[in-house]
Amino acid sequence: MSSFYSEDILEHSKYPSNFGTLEHATCSHEEHNPLCGDRVRIDLMIEGDTVQDIRFSGKGCAISMASASMLTEAIKGQSVAAAHAFSKDDLLELIGIPLQHNPVRLKCALLSLKALKVGLYAAGSVGEE
Numbered sequence: 001m002s003s004f005y006s007e008d009i010l011e012h013s014k015y016p017s018n019f020g021t022l023e024h025a026t027c028s029h030e031e032h033n034p035l036c037g038d039r040v041r042i043d044l045m046i047e048g049d050t051v052q053d054i055r056f057s058g059k060g061c062a063i064s065m066a067s068a069s070m071l072t073e074a075i076k077g078q079s080v081a082a083a084h085a086f087s088k089d090d091l092l093e094l095i096g097i098p099l100q101h102n103p104v105r106l107k108c109a110l111l112s113l114k115a116l117k118v119g120l121y122a123a124g125s126v127g128e129e
């Protein structure tokens with residue numbers, strides 16, 4: 001992994017991947033970040049053990065939108081177990097800018113991941129491992 005992702009943040013926030021909603025989502029979950037006013041909703045379409053489709057919607061700062069866009073790209077087509085295993089560190093590595101010392105921005109960056117995780121649990125599709 002290299003730092004070129006950090007230059008993608010504006011691109012991702014302007015032209016996000018997988019933006020929208022799924023009409024027949026297996027589960028949806030929306031999270032808010034009151035510190036910044038971000039809202040991110042994640043819609044998941046799970047078939048068997050695979051995340052067949054994922055979309056996000058909402059409104060927020062560039063980091064929250066870019067991170068949701070990058071997260072959906074990373075998760076789409078993966079196994080449910082891989083989605084469960086996807087960590088904060090994995091997402092921060094995709095985002096590629098150091099946020100560890102900026103708790104407000106860190107919340108922005110991790111909002112979509114939180115929505116994803118709660119949505120996955122809500123779907124009752126927790127892996128056996």
Ligand code: ZN
Nearest residue numbers: 036038061108
């Ligand atoms: Zn934000």
